[in-house]
Amino acid sequence: MSSGGARFLGQLPLHGGWSLLHFSDPEPRRPLPPGQLAAVTTERGRLTRPVYQRGAGTLALLLEPPAHPDALADTAREDPVNLSYEPDGGFEVVPEPGPTLLLGVDSGLGAILDLARRLGEPPLLVIVGGHAGVPATPRPSRFLTPRLPPEAIAALPQLEEAGIVSRVALQEWRPGCFDEGPLALLRRYLAELADRERAALRLYAAAPESDLDADLPGLRASLADVQLVEVPREHR
Structure with missing residues (x-):
């Protein structure tokens, strides 16, 4: 597992109680496999979800309802968090997977x-x-x-x-x-x-x-x- 300092950049509400959690990317040059699991840790707890999208030094996690995780209960925009990538936490896609x-x-x-x-x-x-x-x-x-x-x-x-x-x-x-x-x-x-x-x-x-x-x-x-x-x- 690798980890690094990141910042919480906000939460975007989506349909049906879902939301996108946005963070700065602690390792923007590191290639991630599809579905890579990311763990966000604060003093209040730990939240692990797959990386949904990534770009320009940021990443987003897609969160199902209820969209108020305890791990981010006291976390404001721009607050620091620890964000780590789980080992073997993604898909291995072969070049020509077939159907x-x-x-x-x-x-x-x-x-x-x-x-x-x-x-x-x-x-x-x-x-x-x-x-x-x-x-x-x-x-x-x-x-x-x-x-x-x-x-x-x-x-x-x-x-x-x-x-x-x-x-x-x-x-x-x-x-x-x-x-x-x-x-x-x-x-x-x-x-x-x-x-x-x-x-x-x-x-x-x-x-x-x-x-x-x-x-x-x-x-x-x-x-x-x-x-x-x-x-x-x-x-x-």
Whole structure:
């Protein structure tokens, strides 16, 4: 783990109680893998989330609701914080990964959105959602994906605008969203594929700790590769 002095630059509210936490980058020249976990430590506690975006000496972490972490409770704009990068805390992306699926659940969403921007070839599908919702208003996708349930038509706008196929899966009913959660939608999609199609797929997933434990053995047995970034569940 490496660490360094950083400054808290503010919190930007987003849709649905999500927010972006902005910090100065303690190591702006250091290359970071997609989904790199960053830990922010203050006297009040520790917050670990994937780096969502980076640029011009700053970085941002995407924070799910509730958007008031104890670690930053007494931290004002420009206050110093300790920011460290977790070892092995990101995805290893091969130069030509072949067909890929991306899965972002709750606190892991920032890692998957970072990865989706940085893949050389667009993934076949990005599934996002969970209990916390998503940080933008879902909208009907213009991309038809026949192997998905017909009711699952809602996409994340920023991925849709980038030409990336996505679907929003929540744990409750919302118009156009799959309402059994992201893992159930992943299972439904994979079940529609032939064995040889599944065997060629790479899955990149980011989720709260232990969320994928029951599914991992089967996924690793049937897919070409599975990479998982596990994010601490609590941020308070």
